[in-house]
Structure formats: C-alpha cells, structure tokens
Amino acid sequence: MDMIAWTLIILCFTxxxxxxxxxxxxxxxFVFLGFVLYGLFYSFANLPWWFWVAEVLFVILLFGADFLANAVGVKRYGGTKAGMWGSTIGILVGPFVIPVFGILAGPFIGAVAGELLINRKGLKQALRSGLGSLIGFLTSVAVKGAIQIIMILLFVIVAT
Structure with missing residues (x-):
C-alpha cells in the first residue's frame, strides 16, 4: 500500500x-492534492495545522505570481491591457496550436496580436510588448517552480 500511496503522491508532484x-x-x-493524498493514506494528524496554513498561503502566492509576472512583463515593456489579454490567451492556446514551441510562442504572438489589432500600436511597440510577455512568462515559471519546491520540501520535512 505504501508503494501505491507514494507513487500517487509523486505523480501529483510531477x-x-x-x-x-x-x-x-x-x-x-496538484501539489496540494499530493498533500491530501498523504493525509488520506496515512493520517492528517501527521501534518499539523500550521503546515496547512502555510501551504494554502503558498497556493495563493502561486496564483498571484502567475498573474503578476505576466502583467509586469507586458507593462514594463510598454504593453497595454490588450497585450496582457493577448498574452494570457496565447499562453492557454499556444501549446495546442504549436506543439512544443507554443508555450513560448503563444504568449509572444498573443501580446503582439493584442497590441496590433486592438490598440493599433506600431509593429515595434507590439514586438516589445510580446518580448515583455515572454520574459514575464519565463519569470513566472521560475518563481512558481521555486515556490513549488519550497512547498514540497516543507511537506517532506514535516511528513518524515
């Protein structure tokens, strides 16, 4: 049973x-689901209340980091709300339209399209907004990855 439990927990983290x-x-x-699975298989008593409070705060931080990094990236490079929305749509659609490279191309193309089509910005400014979106996305991935590692390390420390 231990093998099944830890396989599912590690699968959630992956x-x-x-x-x-x-x-x-x-x-x-999915990180949070891994913690819940641990509680269901072993015992929620092994994870104290402060662990759950800390993890919920980390989840909130993850959601905030995702939005903030993208918005700051686009704004820092002169983009507008149209660029931010285009970037967000590109992040969601890109991987399906352009497999493998869509995750990088999607936010860039979305921001550029948003600036060109909605705000009628010049190509140079639209490209800057696209670059800002790409930088914001990559920053978001790095920050969220670090936060997830901290969440899992805290879990490992508390659960063992």
Whole structure:
C-alpha cells in the first residue's frame, strides 16, 4: 500500500511541475492534492495545522505570481491591457496550436496580436510588448517552480 500511496503522491508532484510550462494544468492544486493524498493514506494528524496554513498561503502566492509576472512583463515593456489579454490567451492556446514551441510562442504572438489589432500600436511597440510577455512568462515559471519546491520540501520535512 505504501508503494501505491507514494507513487500517487509523486505523480501529483510531477504533474504539478509539468503544469509550470503547461498552464492548462493547475500546478498548485496538484501539489496540494499530493498533500491530501498523504493525509488520506496515512493520517492528517501527521501534518499539523500550521503546515496547512502555510501551504494554502503558498497556493495563493502561486496564483498571484502567475498573474503578476505576466502583467509586469507586458507593462514594463510598454504593453497595454490588450497585450496582457493577448498574452494570457496565447499562453492557454499556444501549446495546442504549436506543439512544443507554443508555450513560448503563444504568449509572444498573443501580446503582439493584442497590441496590433486592438490598440493599433506600431509593429515595434507590439514586438516589445510580446518580448515583455515572454520574459514575464519565463519569470513566472521560475518563481512558481521555486515556490513549488519550497512547498514540497516543507511537506517532506514535516511528513518524515
């Protein structure tokens, strides 16, 4: 039974890390699901109340980091709300339209398209907004990855 439990928990953590670069997968929820599975298989008593409070705060931080990094990236490079929305749509659609490279090309193309089509920005400014979106996305992946590692390390320390 231990083998099944830990396989499922590790599978949840693995899916969470895949979710860092595939935004349709709710990464933070899979990390949290791993903790819940541990509680169901072993005991929730092994994980104290402060652990759950800390982990919920980390989940909230993950959601905030995702939105903030993208918005700051686009804004820092002169983009507008149209660029931010285009980037967000590109992050979600890109991997399905352009397999493998869509996760990087999607936010860039989405931001550029948003700036060109909605705000009628010039090509140079639209490309800057696209670059900002790409930088924001990559920053978001790095920050969220670090937070997820901290969440899992805290779990390992508390659970063992």
């Amino acid at each position: 899916v969470a890390f895949i979710g860092l670069v595939y935004p349709v997968i709710p990464a933070s929820l």
